[in-house]
Amino acid sequence: MHVMRGSQRLFEHGRFYDAFARRLAGGLYRRVVDDVVLAEPRPGAVLLDAGCGPGRLAMDIARARPDATVHGVDLAAGAIEVAVDRAARAGLADRTRFLCGDLADLPFPDGTFDLVVSTVSYHHWAHVSPVVAELARVLRPDGRLWVYDARAMPATPFRDAAREAMPDRAQGRAIVRTGWFPVPIFQRLAVSRSA
Numbered sequence: 001m002h003v004m005r006g007s008q009r010l011f012e013h014g015r016f017y018d019a020f021a022r023r024l025a026g027g028l029y030r031r032v033v034d035d036v037v038l039a040e041p042r043p044g045a046v047l048l049d050a051g052c053g054p055g056r057l058a059m060d061i062a063r064a065r066p067d068a069t070v071h072g073v074d075l076a077a078g079a080i081e082v083a084v085d086r087a088a089r090a091g092l093a094d095r096t097r098f099l100c101g102d103l104a105d106l107p108f109p110d111g112t113f114d115l116v117v118s119t120v121s122y123h124h125w126a127h128v129s130p131v132v133a134e135l136a137r138v139l140r141p142d143g144r145l146w147v148y149d150a151r152a153m154p155a156t157p158f159r160d161a162a163r164e165a166m167p168d169r170a171q172g173r174a175i176v177r178t179g180w181f182p183v184p185i186f187q188r189l190a191v192s193r194s195a
């Protein structure tokens with residue numbers, strides 16, 4: 001299902017991308033961690049970072065939520081190597097699991113996750129519908145899906161796919177403010193049981 005794009009080669013160089021990720025997206029990661037801490041109160045929550053890259057956000061969530069287990073999946077083997085290494089060095093390997101794979105074909109049973117988050121990956125999804133359908137499958141019936149990406153990215157492909165895969169759930173879109181950008185440049189596309 002996945003089609004390799006030119007930009008995908010960049011993510012294969014996990015350490016190269018990682019060197020820029022905190023600087024470029026650090027404010028967004030902090031915002032996502034705050035959202036998770038405030039809005040996902042379920043103790044022992046199981047989370048997925050979809051398109052996790054080198055795992056910085058997944059690790060930040062794991063640190064902020066010592067009760068939670070955080071999985072990360074990414075197509076780029078180089079990025080996953082960096083994430084696995086980072087988790088081991090931080091002593092978080094027992095609560096963070098990273099694997100290389102396609103979001104359109106996940107090796108998890110139905111209803112595994114309380115919350116799926118994704119940061120700046122949506123605009124790389126070659127086919128939005130199969131990814132959203134698969135994320136819907138692995139979400140618990142009362143689970144939530146939060147997709148953060150550039151505000152300029154059209155929301156329609158995500159919304160259409162989410163409506164098809166999860167017709168009984170509510171959708172929302174929020175503009176996301178992050179630390180050092182003078183204007184908000186991110187949006188959060190959300191799917192949950194209720195609005």
Ligand SMILES: C[S@@+](CC[C@H](N)C(=O)[O-])C[C@H]1O[C@@H](n2cnc3c(N)ncnc32)[C@H](O)[C@@H]1O
Binds near residue numbers: 079102118125
């Ligand atoms: C800009 S990077 C963002 C990485 C990380 N979420 C972050 O915020 O730093 C986009 C990531 O999405 C991943 N990706 C794109 N399409 C994917 C797919 N179908 N399955 C898994 N990962 C995918 C890429 O490999 C890349 O690591």
